[in-house]
Ligand SMILES: O=C(O)CCC(=O)C(=O)O
């Protein structure tokens with residue numbers, strides 16, 4: 001990983017004569033930093049995103065808890081999508097609201113028997129107009145991030161000399177991507193030991209981790225605090241860049257690249273202010289085979305491994321907000 005400022009990928013160039021060059025620059029960014037900025041996303045408006053993010057988190061706690069997962073509110077039967085509250089004892093100090101795809105499923109039966117396709121619950125608010133505007137925005141934003149992610153994956157494949165649709169094919173049908181609205185209140189009062197990064201004692205809002213899916217497209221607005229870990233173990237701030245999203249690689253894309261592209265560790269530091277961010281986790285269809293490789297390799301043939309059960313195992317083991325989910329053996333593919 002370099003110490004230079006992170007590369008910038010301008011998606012406007014994907015539609016013009018500079019596409020091949022953009023694809024090469026993207027592959028270079030995936031290989032070196034694993035973190036880069038993407039700008040030029042058609043229709044992306046971070047002010048609008050901020051307005052809706054705040055609107056959600058300013059709802060009364062009772063309304064948010066009404067759509068909390070059942071491990072946080074036993075009165076709901078929500079297990080995967082929906083709201084999770086702050087846990088003051090955890091390395092991560094955040095509340096969040098997670099939404100799945102709002103497109104009709106090719107196979108609607110999946111809604112009833114597969115966690116990843118659980119319908120997104122909406123907050124019960126009296127002002128229906130505001131709720132409708134929030135829903136309309138969220139559907140549109142989910143679509144924008146999906147489209148930007150698909151373009152990045154096509155470019156990544158092209159930049160490696162693979163067929164353009166090699167990666168995007170893994171998203172058909174019914175991808176399980178997650179749109180996550182996040183609010184991190186600053187820590188106050190007693191600080192638990194878990195709130196300090198064991199590597200350097202920094203005060204955390206989100207502990208060091210790497211993401212699971214293909215790519216994460218993250219909006220950080222003007223809130224600093226995100227840091228990535230360099231190969232030598234040191235931490236580097238990722239400055240905010242107006243109008244751009246920060247993109248990093250998840251474990252699945254790292255695996256499919258044969259480990260050449262790294263899913264870089266990152267964390268969020270507490271700077272003493274309320275912080276908002278909106279990651280979009282670009283995830284394939286539930287049964288996407290993680291054993292495919294972007295390019296021919298000398299490795300022995302591998303057994304197919306489905307994304308869904310693998311991702312769920314990681315979530316249960318690594319993230320407090322999912323620790324009570326049922327194990328994948330109980331899922332139907
Ligand atoms: O809030 C941020 O800036 C980072 C969030 C993140 O890394 C995550 O939710 O996986």
Ligand SMILES: [Fe+2]
Nearest residue numbers: 209210211266
């Ligand atoms: Fe992350």
